[in-house]
Amino acid sequence: MISNKSLYKLSIFISGISILFLTTGWTNQNSDYQQGGKEKTTDEVYKNIKVLKGMPASQLMPTMHFFEASLGFECSNCHVRGHNDSDQKPEKRKTRKMIEMMNAINKNNFEGKQIVTCFTCHRGDANPETIPAIMTEAMMKERRNEEKSDDEEIKVTNRLNTPEEIISKYQNAIGGKDAFMKLTSLKIEGIIDMGNNRTAPISIIQKAPSYYLSTTKLPFGEFERGFNGTIGWMKNPRGAQELDGGDLQDVELSADFYAPINFLKNFSALKFSDVQIVNNDTVYVVDAKYSDIRRFKFYFDVYSGLLIRQIQYDKTLLGELQNQTDYSDYRSVNGILFPFKMHISDYERNQNLKYTNISANEAVDINVFNKPAK
Numbered sequence: 001m002i003s004n005k006s007l008y009k010l011s012i013f014i015s016g017i018s019i020l021f022l023t024t025g026w027t028n029q030n031s032d033y034q035q036g037g038k039e040k041t042t043d044e045v046y047k048n049i050k051v052l053k054g055m056p057a058s059q060l061m062p063t064m065h066f067f068e069a070s071l072g073f074e075c076s077n078c079h080v081r082g083h084n085d086s087d088q089k090p091e092k093r094k095t096r097k098m099i100e101m102m103n104a105i106n107k108n109n110f111e112g113k114q115i116v117t118c119f120t121c122h123r124g125d126a127n128p129e130t131i132p133a134i135m136t137e138a139m140m141k142e143r144r145n146e147e148k149s150d151d152e153e154i155k156v157t158n159r160l161n162t163p164e165e166i167i168s169k170y171q172n173a174i175g176g177k178d179a180f181m182k183l184t185s186l187k188i189e190g191i192i193d194m195g196n197n198r199t200a201p202i203s204i205i206q207k208a209p210s211y212y213l214s215t216t217k218l219p220f221g222e223f224e225r226g227f228n229g230t231i232g233w234m235k236n237p238r239g240a241q242e243l244d245g246g247d248l249q250d251v252e253l254s255a256d257f258y259a260p261i262n263f264l265k266n267f268s269a270l271k272f273s274d275v276q277i278v279n280n281d282t283v284y285v286v287d288a289k290y291s292d293i294r295r296f297k298f299y300f301d302v303y304s305g306l307l308i309r310q311i312q313y314d315k316t317l318l319g320e321l322q323n324q325t326d327y328s329d330y331r332s333v334n335g336i337l338f339p340f341k342m343h344i345s346d347y348e349r350n351q352n353l354k355y356t357n358i359s360a361n362e363a364v365d366i367n368v369f370n371k372p373a374k
């Protein structure tokens, strides 16, 4: 049977899909993080915090995911099921020592910056390698390719120079600001392919400026995620619940109807960082900050101007986690180009999303965006 926590994570993940921004969100099971407008600390919210004391409580769970991703672990590798405060498992006790060791390495060698993380040594494995690997054919090929791309400077005709120019080109490429502003609602039908012949239909309703509802039908029930302009929520077969922290940021981003037009408004610290080759396409890479805990890299095709990849980085207490969405199969809807195919991956999932139909500017009842009573 699927656990409460994985059900919640799954519902957040599979329904966290919008036209432009897919975000996974990390589980904030404890919504009691705020006190008089100030965020509570880890040790105020949780019972048995010995090392990660005095940190924002909403960051503890993302940090647990960081452990999972770094060691290839699940919660139960360190925790007794249902008793996360128990110190019974040696892996949990060892982890505290590891955090202290790692912090000391960074403090003594890297001015306290998060340079060495759990992943630096562990690389997805509980037992870090000590002996350098033997060269394989595949490694040799990879090394040759790396050397080649290091040597070649990527040539771009009519090269743009600023993030503003790149984003403006993107906005024109999808149809232009004026045409986009004529859209007022979208109804989207699609299919999520989770691999192993597991698929699920998804439907999304969006209305300007920031109403959002996605519904995914899985064999064991229906998952919804919504935003009514103020309140973000999710609903799974066990009931409805309001979202906060990173999960609220996710649904807010999904709900921003004019996101491609609001680009410069939604993001700060924009920086044109690189020209790269991604899946045979030459792209501009633009760095952007969304909030104190979240930044992005956007990859725009230098010739078509279209967004073909987005990587989202979420801060945890000990390092960042990333998730990536690749966009393709752009098709016109009311004169605006939308990506009909998306490939979505994070440290534990790899999924394809295909839209089968998008219809624009149909009437939408705004009551559907409100959080259901239960």
Ligand code: HEC
Pocket: 005, 046, 047, 048, 049, 050, 051, 052, 053, 064, 065, 067, 068, 071, 073, 074, 075, 076, 077, 078, 079, 084, 085, 091, 092, 093, 095, 096
């Ligand atoms: C690599 C080991 C490791 C993994 C994997 C891990 N944790 Fe933890 N967890 C810890 C450690 C260590 C602490 C205590 C931190 C401290 O003392 O500062 C902790 C603390 C917690 C706490 C606080 C408990 C309390 O009340 O004091 C919760 C809740 C928690 N973890 C949940 C999870 C969940 C859920 C997962 C899976 C998503 C997970 N952890 C994965 C090592 C781990």
Ligand code: HEC
Pocket: 067, 071, 091, 092, 094, 095, 098, 099, 102, 116, 117, 118, 119, 120, 121, 122, 126, 127, 128, 318
């Ligand atoms: C500088 C390298 C390094 C860093 C950084 C590091 N580890 Fe380790 N860790 C090791 C090595 C090496 C071992 C294996 C020790 C052994 O075999 O006795 C290990 C062992 C462990 C184990 C025991 C695994 C088992 O199955 O017995 C856990 C749990 C662990 N590390 C968690 C973490 C976590 C969580 C972090 C980040 C907070 C971290 N480590 C950071 C090097 C590192």
